[in-house]
Amino acid sequence: MDPFPHILAIDQGTTSSRALLFNRNNEIIHITQKEFTQYFPKPGWVEQDAMEIWSSVQAVVAEMLGKPDVSGTTIGAIGIANQRETTVVWDKTTGRPIHRAIVWQSRQSSEICEKLKNEGHEPLFRQRTGLLLDPYFSGTKVRWILDNVAGAREKAETGKLLFGTIDTWLTWQLTGGHVHVTDLSNASRTLMCNIHTRTWDSELLSLLGVPETMMPSIVSSSGICGHTLSETFFGHVIPIAGRIGDQQAALFGQGCHQPGMTKNTYGTGCFMLMNTGEMAVTSESGLLSTIAWDVNGQVQYALEGSVFVAGSAVQWLRDSLRMFRNACDSELYALRVENTTGVYVVPAFVGLGTPYWDSEVRGAVFGITRGTAKEHFIRATLESLAYQSRDVLLAMERDAGIPIPLLRVDGGAAANNFLMQFQSDILGIPVDRPACIESTAKGAAHLAGLASGFWKNKKDLHGKETHQRFSPQMPEKEKEKRCKGWLRAVQAARLFRDI
Numbered sequence: 001m002d003p004f005p006h007i008l009a010i011d012q013g014t015t016s017s018r019a020l021l022f023n024r025n026n027e028i029i030h031i032t033q034k035e036f037t038q039y040f041p042k043p044g045w046v047e048q049d050a051m052e053i054w055s056s057v058q059a060v061v062a063e064m065l066g067k068p069d070v071s072g073t074t075i076g077a078i079g080i081a082n083q084r085e086t087t088v089v090w091d092k093t094t095g096r097p098i099h100r101a102i103v104w105q106s107r108q109s110s111e112i113c114e115k116l117k118n119e120g121h122e123p124l125f126r127q128r129t130g131l132l133l134d135p136y137f138s139g140t141k142v143r144w145i146l147d148n149v150a151g152a153r154e155k156a157e158t159g160k161l162l163f164g165t166i167d168t169w170l171t172w173q174l175t176g177g178h179v180h181v182t183d184l185s186n187a188s189r190t191l192m193c194n195i196h197t198r199t200w201d202s203e204l205l206s207l208l209g210v211p212e213t214m215m216p217s218i219v220s221s222s223g224i225c226g227h228t229l230s231e232t233f234f235g236h237v238i239p240i241a242g243r244i245g246d247q248q249a250a251l252f253g254q255g256c257h258q259p260g261m262t263k264n265t266y267g268t269g270c271f272m273l274m275n276t277g278e279m280a281v282t283s284e285s286g287l288l289s290t291i292a293w294d295v296n297g298q299v300q301y302a303l304e305g306s307v308f309v310a311g312s313a314v315q316w317l318r319d320s321l322r323m324f325r326n327a328c329d330s331e332l333y334a335l336r337v338e339n340t341t342g343v344y345v346v347p348a349f350v351g352l353g354t355p356y357w358d359s360e361v362r363g364a365v366f367g368i369t370r371g372t373a374k375e376h377f378i379r380a381t382l383e384s385l386a387y388q389s390r391d392v393l394l395a396m397e398r399d400a401g402i403p404i405p406l407l408r409v410d411g412g413a414a415a416n417n418f419l420m421q422f423q424s425d426i427l428g429i430p431v432d433r434p435a436c437i438e439s440t441a442k443g444a445a446h447l448a449g450l451a452s453g454f455w456k457n458k459k460d461l462h463g464k465e466t467h468q469r470f471s472p473q474m475p476e477k478e479k480e481k482r483c484k485g486w487l488r489a490v491q492a493a494r495l496f497r498d499i
C-alpha cells in the first residue's frame with residue numbers, strides 16, 4: 001500500500017481558490033473550488049479580504065479531506081500556486097492584515113509610480129527587476145498601505161509588520177505563523193527583488209520606502225519550507241514542498257522546460273510566458289523579464305506579456321451587465337452571430353498592460369449601431385481576449401527574435417472553443433489545448449512532488465497527455481482587416497483619455 005498516494009495543489013487564483021488532488025500517475029482525482037468577494041472601492045481599484053482568501057482555502061481543503069479515501073495522512077506534500085503581486089501587509093503579533101489585500105489589477109498606487117518615474121528612477125527599476133514602474137507590481141502597493149493606514153509606517157519601522165504575496169500569506173497561515181517565505185518567481189514580481197543577484201535590493205526598497213524587516217526570506221520554488229500543524233484541520237504534519245506564482249506554475253505544468261517554449265493562460269487576465277533558459281532577456285517591446293522558477297538552485301528566466309483584463313471581462317458581462325448566468329454561455333451567444341458587425345470592445349477597465357503599459361486608459365466600445373445585439377457585444381468581448389494576446393505574441397516574437405510556431409493554452413477561459421478558434425485564426429498558427437487545462441495546479445503539484453520524492457524526476461511528469469488542436473481558418477485579408485480594426489479601437493480608447 002502506498003502510504004502517501006496524493007499530492008495536494010492549492011491554486012489560489014484571482015477569482016477563486018481551488019484544491020486539486022493528484023495521484024502518482026499525474027492524474028487529478030478531485031477538485032474543489034470556492035469563489036470569494038472582490039471589492040472595487042473606487043474606479044480602477046481592486047481589493048480582496050486576505051482573511052477571506054485564507055477561509056476559502058480552508059474551505060476547499062476541508063471539502064477535499066471529506067472525499068472518499070482522502071485524509072491528512074494520504075497527502076505526501078502540498079504545493080501552492082498563487083495569483084501574483086497581490087499584496088498583504090499584516091501585524092506580526094496578531095496575524096491580522098492591516099488593510100485589505102491590494103490586488104494585482106488595482107491602480108491605486110499609480111501616483112506613487114508617477115512620482116518615482118518623474119524622479120528618473122524607472123531605468124534602475126527596469127534594469128534590476130526586469131519590470132516597469134506600474135501599479136501592477138507589489139512594491140508601490142506596500143508603499144501605498146504604509147502611507148495610507150494610520151500608524152502603519154511607525155509599526156513597519158519598528159519591525160512589527162510583515163509583507164507577503166499570497167504564497168507567503170498562505171504559508172504563514174498553514175504553518176501557524178511560523179514561516180515567512182516566498183520563492184523567486186513571486187519575489188521577481190514585487191519590484192523589490194534584483195533578478196540578477198536574486199536577492200531583495202536595499203536601494204530599491206529604500207526608494208520605495210519599504211523597510212527590509214517586512215520582507216519574507218526567499219526560498220526555492222521546489223523544496224520543503226515548513227509543515228502544517230498536526231492540531232489544525234489537516235490533523236497531520238504535511239510538508240509544504242512547492243510554491244510558485246501561478247503563471248510560472250502553468251509554464252512548468254505545460255512542460256515548457258526548454259528555452260523558446262511558450263504558453264498563454266486565459267484566466268482573470270491573460271499571461272503569455274516564454275521560457276528563456278538561464279538568461280534574463282531584456283525587452284524592447286514592453287515585455288517583462290521575470291524569473292520562471294528556482295529548482296535545485298537552477299534558476300530559469302522567462303519573458304512575459306501581461307494582459308490585465310481577460311476572463312474578468314466575461315465576468316463583467318455575467319455579473320454587471322447580466323448578459324448570461326455562466327461564463328461558458330458566452331460561447332453559445334458568440335456563435336449565434338457570424339461576426340461582430342464591426343463592434344470592438346476594449347476592456348481596459350484597469351488600464352492596459354503589455355505592450356501599451358497605459359495605466360490611465362479606460363474601457364471603450366466602438367462601432368455599435370441600432371442593429372447591435374447582445375450576441376455581438378459578447379462576441380466582441382471574447383474576441384478582445386484574442387486580440388490582446390496577439391499584441392503580446394507579436395511583441396514576444398520581436399524580442400525573442402524567433403517566431404512562435406505554436407501556442408499552448410490553458411486557464412479557465414481556454415475552455416471556450418469559439419475563443420480558441422478565433423485565437424488561432426488571428427494568429428495564423430495552431431493553438432494547442434491540453435485535455436487537462438489545469439496547468440497551474442499541475443505545476444505546483446509537480447514542484448512539490450519532485451521536492452518530496454513523490455516523483456523521482458521530470459520524466460515522471462509528462463507522458464500520455466492529449467491535446468486538442470485549433471488550426472487557422474480565416475482568410476489572410478479578413479484577418480488583417482479585423483486586426484487593423486482592433487488596433488484602431490485601442491488607439492481611439494487611448495485618445496479619449498487624452499482629450
Ligand SMILES: Nc1ncnc2c1ncn2[C@@H]1O[C@H](COP(=O)(O)OP(=O)(O)O)[C@@H](O)[C@H]1O
Pocket residue numbers: 012013014015016266267268269310311312313314315327328329330331411412413414415416
Ligand atoms: N467557458 C468560458 N468562456 C469564457 N470565459 C470563461 C469560461 N470559463 C471561465 N471563464 C473565465 O475564466 C476565468 C476563470 O478562470 P481561472 O483560470 O480559474 O481564473 P483565475 O485563476 O484568474 O481565478 C473567469 O474570469 C471566467 O469569467
Ligand SMILES: O=P(O)(O)OC[C@H](O)CO
Pocket residue numbers: 012013014015082083084085104245246247267268269
Ligand atoms: O489569478 P490569475 O490566474 O488570473 O493570475 C493572476 C496573475 O498571477 C497576476 O499576475
